[in-house]
Amino acid sequence: MANKKHKVAIIGCGRLGQYYAEAYTTYPDTEIVAIAEHNPERREQAGRKFSVKNIYPGARELLNDIVPDIAAIVTPSKHYKDAVIACANAGVKAISTDKPIAARLSDVDEMIDTCKSKGSILAGGILQRAMNENQEVAKRLKSGVYGEIKGASVHAWGGEISGGGCQHISVLRLLLNAEISEVTTWGTHLDLLKGEVEKDEAISIAKDAMHKKEDMGVAINGIFTMDTGILTNVYGQPTPLRGIDVWTDDSLIRWEWAPPQIFKGFDKNGHRIEIDPKYAGYEWSEFGYRTGSIRSLIRALETGSEPWVTGHDLRQALEAAIASRLSSQLGNVPIKLPLEDRSLSIYPRQYRWEGGDVAGGYRSDFGIV
Secondary structure, X not given: OOOOOEEEEEEOOOHHHHHHHHHHHHOOOEEEEEEEOOOHHHHHHHHHHOOOOOEEOOHHHHHHHOOOOEEEEOOOHHHHHHHXXXXXXXXXXXXXXXXXXXXXXXXXXXHHHHHHHHOOEEEOXXXXXXXXXXXXXXXXXXXXXXXOEEEEEEEOOEOOOOOOOHHHHHHHHHHHOOOEEEEEEEXXXXXXXXXXXXXXXXXXXXXXXXXXXEOOOEEEEEEEEEOOOOEEEEEOOOOOOOOEEEEEOOEEEEEOOXXXXXXXXXXXXXXXXXXXXXXXXXXXXXXXXXXXXXXHHHHHXXXXXXXXXXXXXXXXXXXXXHHHHHHHHOOOOOEEOOOOOOOOEOEOOHHHHOOHHHHOOOEEOOEXX
8 A cells, every 4th residue: 555645634633633733744655634623713723734625623524524544533532432433433444542542431442342343443642652662672572582571660650640641551561461450559649758748638638639530649559460460569659760660580671751771681780781772763753652653553554453552552541540549449459450340430630631722731833722
């Protein structure tokens, strides 16, 4: 399909929508044929900026006129479900969203089931799981290049475990090639860790935060048991690290929101020795891990392979967050995954859920987005 241009629709043209549009405008095998955006001024400006004539106030209006090959849904999270299901029912072949995919597990289940029944690919968006180097290291770990995996740890998993926390969970599952089968956790409010309030007050704040529908300000500590038997220590509080460590019988793989560092062996002082990972060169590197997400989706559309971030990946990140808060709420009770109660939910920060127009957001060329 070297000469084929895949037709793309951008649904939602705020800050993230523009990021996607920039990439899809640059690639030689894609063209943006339509934009849907509820804000009239932003809709007109986006159409001019990306030279798109077909602009609509919403996804349904767009789909009544055009059925694209790819729909990049970049609205606030609360609208993902309706938009994904509408696209799948209209016959869109490949659909992507961003994080978090939903607040309630049953909503994600419905999205995944609908896409599967309609033959649509459901993929995720801007997650570090799609970084080329992370994918390369994961393949090496799976093949045993670095030896047998012995354990892992997650650092700084706190503040918003269902939104930004998607990053940690998705990379952890990728590197370990495993699913989380059980969580045992306890929650602490970040103010207590920072020493900004008295202990009794912080404990009260923490208890209150753990029972709110939003996961703001809570640091989750605990243990994830993977279905391979590997135990992963989870640290929600600030540490010298803020990513993920995976250790094998003779190596350490460290992801710190950048291409993973590889350490192999020890020097005479007992310090780990960092080695050159010799990563391959990658095309379209100017778009960072957005590139891996989009290009793997296009590859999936053309070859039937799996995108680097799937709807399942986004669901697992949400489910881990919900289970972790539930374990803390119940007094560090081990919680098995998958969760039986699919009505459970956890809500991200308001700007992710409601969008910048409601919550206040980032300022761009289009104003507040």
